[in-house]
């Protein structure tokens with residue numbers, strides 16, 4: 001990965017951006033990224049520019065983008081995870097078809113992980129694939145969902161059950177979008193940032209847990225740390241054959257609890273809230289299987305319980321949650337596959353845990 005600080009002279013002003021360049025695509029982050037967006041669109045001679053937004057990002061984020069892009073065709077979908085479905089994908093494909101999008105059209109995904117996931121999925125399948133650009137507008141999408149090339153919809157109640165792996169052509173990260181993001185959505189992204197520290201970089205973890213609030217001005221300077229860590233992994237193993245599985249720490253249990261809550265709760269858990277539970281319970285399994293120290297397990301549990309609302313697992317029958325885990329894409333044959341921690345900053349892949357160990361981990365979370 002080539003990490004450069006790009007200095008552009010544009011209209012007489014010098015602009016400083018971070019640029020991460022890979023074989024087929026780049027990620028730009030900074031306050032001046034949209035000058036590069038405009039250059040990219042002109043340079044590639046796209047025939048039509050489509051912007052996919054959800055109802056909230058149309059309201060809060062589109063006005064900034066419209067200052068830079070004029071001739072766009074807007075496709076708006078309903079916000080929320082419950083709309084990350086094939087039915088919504090069909091609506092997007094239909095609009096592309098109605099507006100005669102050809103192979104040289106571009107889809108710009110303006111939104112959080114939901115828009116990035118479904119937009120990437122629609123673009124990578126429409127006419128066997130058109131280019132797409134991600135402009136993440138939530139913290140979670142900036143540090144995780146919009147980078148890495150995984151695109152999916154939920155299907156029959158199973159998270160991300162149908163999808164593709166295709167990288168966006170470019171990702172533009174503009175931290176100003178965080179100014180309108182509700183605090184619970186900031187927490188969502190924070191969970192994934194904590195995960196990056198836990199699996200790969202203790203120093204980064206220490207920095208993350210030392211910030212006093214999740215205000216955009218405190219969190220923005222740390223975003224590039226997560227991008228760098230995630231992309232180091234994705235670059236080595238884009239198709240998740242091996243190393244990339246370390247990014248799944250917290251997600252085997254997290255995804256199962258998220259799917260369970262989505263099916264049953266009136267106000268379902270957010271992705272990051274479920275992942276936060278996954279981080280604690282899978283840290284517990286790390287202690288059982290890999291001797292993660294008690295001190296580090298306690299620190300992980302303390303940090304997460306301090307920031308995230310407590311969810312009662314008492315109502316969750318562990319066989320049901322385990323049923324969802326059995327659907328996990330990472331499993332091979334019947335074994336539920338886990339990424340676990342050897343210590344903070346170092347993870348290992350492909351561990352299996354018994355149902356009684358998983359139940360003990362859920363009980364540990366409940367006892368906190």
Ligand SMILES: NC(=O)c1ccc[n+]([C@@H]2O[C@H](COP(=O)([O-])OP(=O)(O)OC[C@H]3O[C@@H](n4cnc5c(N)ncnc54)[C@H](O)[C@@H]3O)[C@@H](O)[C@H]2O)c1
Nearest residue numbers: 056060079112113114137138140141144145150177180181
């Ligand atoms: N593909 C991947 O690698 C990957 C990784 C992690 C998560 N995900 C997926 O990402 C999704 C969760 O993403 P998310 O947490 O960003 O949720 P989200 O996209 O649903 O956004 C959360 C809410 O915030 C609103 N919103 C977005 N930007 C805003 C802004 N700037 N100001 C005000 N409101 C704004 C949205 O409209 C929505 O209501 C899940 O579907 C998850 O499975 C994918």
